[in-house]
Amino acid sequence: MIxxxxxLTEILQPLLKLAEILQVLTKTIVSSSTNLxxxxxxxxxxxxxxxxxxxxxxxxxxxxxxxxxxxxxxxQSQTTIQEEKDSNLWEESKQSLYxxxxxxxxxxxxxxxxxxxxxxxxxxxxxxxxxxKLDSIKEMLDYLKxxxxxxxxxxxxxxxxxxxLGCCLNEELKANVQTLEREWGIxxxxxxxxxxxxxxxxxxxxxxxxxxxxxxxxxxVRF
Numbered sequence: 001m002i003x004x005x006x007x008l009t010e011i012l013q014p015l016l017k018l019a020e021i022l023q024v025l026t027k028t029i030v031s032s033s034t035n036l037x038x039x040x041x042x043x044x045x046x047x048x049x050x051x052x053x054x055x056x057x058x059x060x061x062x063x064x065x066x067x068x069x070x071x072x073x074x075x076q077s078q079t080t081i082q083e084e085k086d087s088n089l090w091e092e093s094k095q096s097l098y099x100x101x102x103x104x105x106x107x108x109x110x111x112x113x114x115x116x117x118x119x120x121x122x123x124x125x126x127x128x129x130x131x132x133k134l135d136s137i138k139e140m141l142d143y144l145k146x147x148x149x150x151x152x153x154x155x156x157x158x159x160x161x162x163x164x165l166g167c168c169l170n171e172e173l174k175a176n177v178q179t180l181e182r183e184w185g186i187x188x189x190x191x192x193x194x195x196x197x198x199x200x201x202x203x204x205x206x207x208x209x210x211x212x213x214x215x216x217x218x219x220x221v222r223f
Contacts, residue, residue, distance in 0.1 A: 114166035161199035
């Protein structure tokens, strides 16, 4: 009887060690400079694979759960769809500028400056990257046209002040045009001349009244 128990102990001992290893693996996150792998254990799954990391260490681990795989696959798919959507929105927005006699490169640069994709002193450090939307750009351009600005005028304004497309239509452009008329009586042809000379007035949103707020590119003091 004792000999039989000893033999059973010898047989069970490796299995007990394996069970201990698997328990540790359930809480282990295997990481490297280029990989982050969450190891999960489910008794219903078979141990089938080894994972090689750049350090050439091999870890015996269980299969990732089906749920985790589906989540990763879904996130990757959504990222791809979003990238394609952003690319299409950018292309549509760029084409809307061709009517004002801009080349592809010029239209691309205008959008990059307007929506924070390249540095512009006008925005300072506050502008975050955004993907332009065709409807918003059309609404902006239609409003500018309503100010008796021709396509040639818009070409000059966008070339001098491309950031205007990234400004807020209601809170900045419309509000500033109203301010120009209310405070200085500027409207009609006079407004057109002012905008051609200094289009940045459309984006003013600060009035420090001489007490500098370090937002000089958007301050009414410059007017």
